[in-house]
Amino acid sequence: xxxxxxxxxxxxxxxxxxxxxxxxxxxxxxxxxxxxxxxxxxxxxxxxxxxxxxxxxxxxxxxxxxxxxxxxxxxxxxxxxxxxxxxxxxxxxxxxxxxxxxxxxxxxxxxxxxxxxxxxxxxxxxxxxxxxxxxxxxxxxxxxxxxxxxxxxxxxxxxxxxxxxxxxxxxxxxxxxxxxxxxxxxxxxxxxxxxxxxxxxxxxxxxxxxxxxxxxxxxxxxxxxxxxxxxxxxxxxxxxxxxxxxxxxxxxxxxxxxxxxxxxxxxxxxxxxxxxxxxxxxxxxxxxxxxxxxxxxxxxxxxxxxxxxxxxxxxxxxxxxxxxxxx
Amino acid sequence: xxxxxxxxxxxxxxxxxxxxxxxxxxxxxxxxxxxxxxxxxxxxxxxxxxxxxxxxxxxxxxxxxxxxxxxxxxxxxxxxxxxxxxxxxxxxxxxxxxxxxxxxxxxxxxxxxxxxxxxxxxxxxxxxxxxxxxxxxxxxxxxxxxxxxxxxxxxxxxxxxxxxxxxxxxxxxxxxxxxxxxxxxxxxxxxxxxxxxxxxxxxxxxxxxxxxxxxxxxxxxxxxxxxxxxxxxxxxxxxxxxxxxxxxx
Numbered sequence: 001x002x003x004x005x006x007x008x009x010x011x012x013x014x015x016x017x018x019x020x021x022x023x024x025x026x027x028x029x030x031x032x033x034x035x036x037x038x039x040x041x042x043x044x045x046x047x048x049x050x051x052x053x054x055x056x057x058x059x060x061x062x063x064x065x066x067x068x069x070x071x072x073x074x075x076x077x078x079x080x081x082x083x084x085x086x087x088x089x090x091x092x093x094x095x096x097x098x099x100x101x102x103x104x105x106x107x108x109x110x111x112x113x114x115x116x117x118x119x120x121x122x123x124x125x126x127x128x129x130x131x132x133x134x135x136x137x138x139x140x141x142x143x144x145x146x147x148x149x150x151x152x153x154x155x156x157x158x159x160x161x162x163x164x165x166x167x168x169x170x171x172x173x174x175x176x177x178x179x180x181x182x183x184x185x186x187x188x189x190x191x192x193x194x195x196x197x198x199x200x201x202x203x204x205x206x207x208x209x210x211x212x213x214x215x216x217x218x219x220x221x222x223x224x225x226x227x228x229x230x231x232x233x234x235x236x237x238x239x240x241x242x243x244x245x246x247x248x249x250x251x252x253x254x255x256x257x258x259x260x261x262x263x264x265x266x267x268x269x270x271x272x273x274x275x276x277x278x279x280x281x282x283x284x285x286x287x288x289x290x291x292x293x294x295x296x297x298x299x300x301x302x303x304x305x306x307x308x309x310x311x312x313x314x315x316x317x318x319x320x321x322x323x324x325x326x327x
Numbered sequence: 328x329x330x331x332x333x334x335x336x337x338x339x340x341x342x343x344x345x346x347x348x349x350x351x352x353x354x355x356x357x358x359x360x361x362x363x364x365x366x367x368x369x370x371x372x373x374x375x376x377x378x379x380x381x382x383x384x385x386x387x388x389x390x391x392x393x394x395x396x397x398x399x400x401x402x403x404x405x406x407x408x409x410x411x412x413x414x415x416x417x418x419x420x421x422x423x424x425x426x427x428x429x430x431x432x433x434x435x436x437x438x439x440x441x442x443x444x445x446x447x448x449x450x451x452x453x454x455x456x457x458x459x460x461x462x463x464x465x466x467x468x469x470x471x472x473x474x475x476x477x478x479x480x481x482x483x484x485x486x487x488x489x490x491x492x493x494x495x496x497x498x499x500x501x502x503x504x505x506x507x508x509x510x511x512x513x514x515x516x517x518x519x520x521x522x523x524x525x526x527x528x529x530x531x532x533x534x535x536x537x538x539x540x541x542x543x544x545x546x547x548x549x550x551x552x553x554x555x556x557x558x559x560x561x562x563x564x565x566x567x568x569x570x571x572x573x574x575x576x
Contacts, residue, residue: 194445196429196438196452203419203430210417213379214492215405215434224440 004271004320011273015182019175031171032243033287037280038178039239044263044275045185046232051261052269053193054225055205059257060116060132063139064109064230066252068237071105073247074149076157098163098177102238109234110227117226121219133254140252154248161242168242178239185232186272192228193272201225202270233260262300266307268314277315330356331390332526333496338377338387347373349550351387353528355496360518360527362541364534366571370550371530372414375498378528379411380404392495406434408495410525412488412502416481420474424465424484427473428456431491456491463487464513478505486514490521497527503536515539538562546571 015038022030043065050056078085078094085092095101120131149155160168168174192198200221203211211218241247250256259282260275267278282300289296311318333355340348348370355361363371376382378389380401388397396404405411419427429452433439436452446452460466463483468476473484486502499518503511511533518527518540531537537544537558544561546554548570554561561567 191443191445194447195443196433196441196446196449199422199426199430199446200433200439203422206419206421207417209381210413210419210488211430212381212402213405213411213413213417214431214488215402216430216439217402221439 004316007316007319008273011276015179019172023172028171031175033283035171035175035178035243036240037276037283038175038182039236039243040260040263040279040283041276042178042182042185042239043233043236043260044267044279045182045189045272046229046234046236047260048229048264048269048271048275049189049192049201049232050226050229051264052271052274053198053205054201054222056121056222056226056229057129058120058132058226058229059129059254059261060120060134060136061230061233061260062252062254062256063116063132063136064113064233065237065240065256065260066136066139066143066247066249067112068105068109068234068239069241069247069251070143070149070155070237071108071234072101072161072238072241073155073157075101075104076159076161076241077149077155080158096159096161098161098168098242101161102235105234105238106231109237110231113227113230113234114223117223117230121222121226133257136252136257137254140249140254143249143252150248152249154246154250156246157241158245160245174243178243181235181239182276185235188228188232189272197221197224262304264314266304266314268316269312271314271316274314274316281315332357332392333378333528334390335378336388336390338374338384338389340373340377340382340384346550348377348384351547351550351552353545353552353555355526355528356542357526358523359542360522360529360540362529362531362537362544363547364531364537364544364571365547369547371547372500373550374547375411375500375528375530378404378498379409405492405494408492408525409498410489410492410494410496411498412482412485412500414500414504414530416478416485418473418481418484418488420472422473423470424460424473424476424480424487425453425456425469427484428459428487428491429453431488432456435491435493459487459491462490462517479507479510482506483510483514486517494525497521497525498530499527500530501532502529503531503533511536 018034019031022028047061050058075094076096079096085094116135120128123131144152162168166173200211200216204218204221208218237251263275263278263282266281267274285296285300289299307314331354335351335353338348338351351374365371373382377384380399388395391408419430429446432452432455457466460469463486465480465483468480476484482502482505489497503514506514515536541558543555544558545552546567553570554564554567
């Protein structure tokens with residue numbers, strides 16, 4: 001744990017160093033890449049709570065990522081076009097204010113996480129994986145068949161949503177906003193895993209029957225973890241739409257769920273910064289190998305196989321072991 | 328009826344054509360240790376599972392402290408006061424001994440859904456857990472992961488988990504299996520001490536321990552209770568000697 005804390009400090013250092021280098025060398029692309037890593041890291045931090053700490057293998061987190069993304073896109077689209085969102089029972093218009101969009105994205109993601117969790121958590125194992133996947137795929141096909149918001153082509157929002165007194169179009173400013181949310185999601189995760197509630201869901205991962213036998217309502221615990229997890233992932237989806245100024249059904253696709261899971265597994269399950277490291281590794285591979293071949297995922301697959309076979313604690317776990325031996 | 332904390336009537340369970348428990352009637356008085364003995368496969372552990380609610384019975388009724396709990400699920404039964412140990416040690420392997428006990432204290436202290444309060448800063452929970460570890464002689468191993476404990480220590484820890492719940496009844500499934508002599512002695516003394524607060528239904532193969540502890544003994548064979556009585560009555564029961572104890576006792 002002490003070694004992991006040491007690594008976490010280095011990770012924080014890099015989170016500040018990379019955008020600084022981007023500014024110094026006038027390479028805004030690096031800042032945008034770092035922002036993407038941080039946002040995908042948030043999605044991973046969300047999934048890590050359910051998967052890494054509670055053992056809930058969800059293949060449906062793209063649903064929450066996409067819901068957050070589409071809420072942002074739709075609200076922004078209506079604001080930019082000056083159209084009302086709906087006019088009954090109340091007249092509600094869109095918004096391009098992040099301070100309005102974020103709470104709505106969070107609430108709607110939480111609501112869908114609750115509904116999906118309520119139904120999915122009645123199952124376990126492979127059935128749970130399949131049912132979460134099925135929910136996400138339903139939303140994916142729904143988004144494709146929704147022509148009002150671009151259908152298969154997606155929805156462009158042209159202007160990034162605004163934040164009082166900040167220029168969100170400036171890459172560094174948006175990076176700082178995303179970094180704030182990343183650190184907030186880490187803070188929430190840290191608080192949770194050290195709480196009695198966190199103790200309960202970490203115990204469920206190891207021995208649910210025993211947890212039930214001491215009178216803990218494991219269904220309620222898992223449902224709450226799933227809702228918090230989905231909500232954090234939904235927030236990441238909201239930021240992702242603002243980063244790209246575009247949202248499409250791809251964010252709801254099962255491949256997105258798989259990628260978020262890859263971030264968690266690559267970086268290290270049940271490690272606070274694991275998903276960020278996993279996302280950074282993923283993006284680095286995409287950028288380097290992707291410039292040589294469009295089938296770069298072949299190498300990702302190979303690395304994933306090696307990680308699962310020889311480094312189940314992920315990249316952070318590898319360094320952790322190495323340092324422990326050196327000590 | 329008034330002096331019975333647990334009253335089980337007509338409890339039956341079949342897996343296909345095989346009757347695992349057959350019209351079991353057994354009760355537990357206040358201040359009592361009631362031992363349940365019988366050969367392997369007789370249905371003892373399945374009976375425990377039916378009482379705690381992890382295996383659904385076909386027919387029968389279970390009353391705990393005047394309350395019919397027959398239709399409650401396993402978590403609800405644990406909440407209202409049934410605490411158990413498992414035949415094969417069931418602990419949270421990556422948690423320390425201390426954290427295993429704290430986990431067991433959470434529901435009773437209504438802390439399970441405390442989302443942002445640090446468990447380390449909860450002095451009351453930590454102190455209660457340490458007291459229980461002291462009682463089961465594991466305080467010096469409080470920081471050791473449960474998976475690293477010896478088999479005997481895991482059995483003690485399981486009893487500690489049950490104690491932490493401060494239940495109405497204990498259901499102990501072979502708690503002394505794998506314990507050395509001093510461990511068994513500690514457990515016997517502990518059980519004698521706690522039975523006045525929470526009576527014990529005890530499944531145990533260590534007959535010395537059973538005879539040292541039990542106020543009453545029931546013998547189960549092929550899913551049926553074949554005899555119930557005091558230790559002396561059971562010892563001298565020919566049928567019991569035939570099905571379980573053997574003539575050398």
